[in-house]
Amino acid sequence: MYPTVGEVLELPVVRRGLPRVVAGASGLDRRVRWVHAAELVDIAHLLRGGELVLTTGIALPADERSLTRYVDELANVGTAGVVVELVRRWSGGLPPAMVAAAERRALPLITLARETRYVAVTEAIGSLIVAAQP
Numbered sequence: 001m002y003p004t005v006g007e008v009l010e011l012p013v014v015r016r017g018l019p020r021v022v023a024g025a026s027g028l029d030r031r032v033r034w035v036h037a038a039e040l041v042d043i044a045h046l047l048r049g050g051e052l053v054l055t056t057g058i059a060l061p062a063d064e065r066s067l068t069r070y071v072d073e074l075a076n077v078g079t080a081g082v083v084v085e086l087v088r089r090w091s092g093g094l095p096p097a098m099v100a101a102a103e104r105r106a107l108p109l110i111t112l113a114r115e116t117r118y119v120a121v122t123e124a125i126g127s128l129i130v131a132a133q134p
Contacts, residue, residue: 001031001132002031002032002033002050002128002129002132003031003032003125003128003129003132004028004029004030004031004032005027005028005029005030005032005052005080005081005108005110006028006029007128008032008052008125008128009021009028009110011121011124011125011128012124013116013117013120013121013124014083014112014116014121014124016114016116017085017112017113017114017115017116017121018112018113018114019083019110019111019112020110020111020112020113021108021109021110022093022094022099022102022109022110022111023099023100023101023102023103023107023108023109024081024102024103024105024106024107024108024109025108026106027080027081027106027107027108028081028108030050030080030081030108031050031080032050032051032052032080032081032125032128032129033048033049033050033051033080033129034048034050034051034052034129035051035052035054035121035122035125035126035129036051036052036053036054037053037054037055037118037119037121037122038053038054038055039055039056039058039059040059041059041060041061041066041070042073043074044070044073044074044076044077044079045073045077047074047077047078047079048077048078049077049078049079050078050079050080051079051080052079052080052081052082052083052125053074053079053081053082053083054083054085054118054121054122055082055083055084055085056084056085056087056088056089057084057085057086057088057089057090057094058088058089060089062095064095064097065097067095067097067098067101068097068098068100068101070098071098071101071102071105071107071109072101072105074107075102075105075106075107079107080108081107081108081109081110082102082107082108082109082110083110083111083112083121084109084110084111084112085111085112085114085115085116085118086111086112086113087112087113087114087115093111094109094111
């Protein structure tokens with residue numbers, strides 16, 4: 001079986017980033033089928049469901065309506081969760097509208113307090129996904 005978002009958060013490479021679930025904790029049992037590092041606000045139409053989206057947030061919009069739409073679109077396609085590194089854009093925490101939208105949709109929204117090598121995260125999760133294949 002594919003790893004859950006909760007299991008991904010226990011990986012050492014993720015733990016080093018000091019992950020914190022800020023919304024959607026009820027969805028931590030969602031299965032992660034794939035991992036995408038993406039800085040696109042309109043990424044949802046490129047996904048198939050089950051992806052864990054990794055972002056620094058640098059290309060995400062500043063206004064509440066657009067952030068809510070971003071979260072809603074990801075939830076609509078069945079995204080497993082969103083991980084946002086807080087180092088480059090939102091060092092003080094995520095915008096409340098984004099957090100509220102993720103909570104409303106039970107979409108796990110996780111922050112990382114430390115700079116994290118997303119390639120290492122992708123490799124670690126990818127190895128779990130490959131191991132889950134029949």
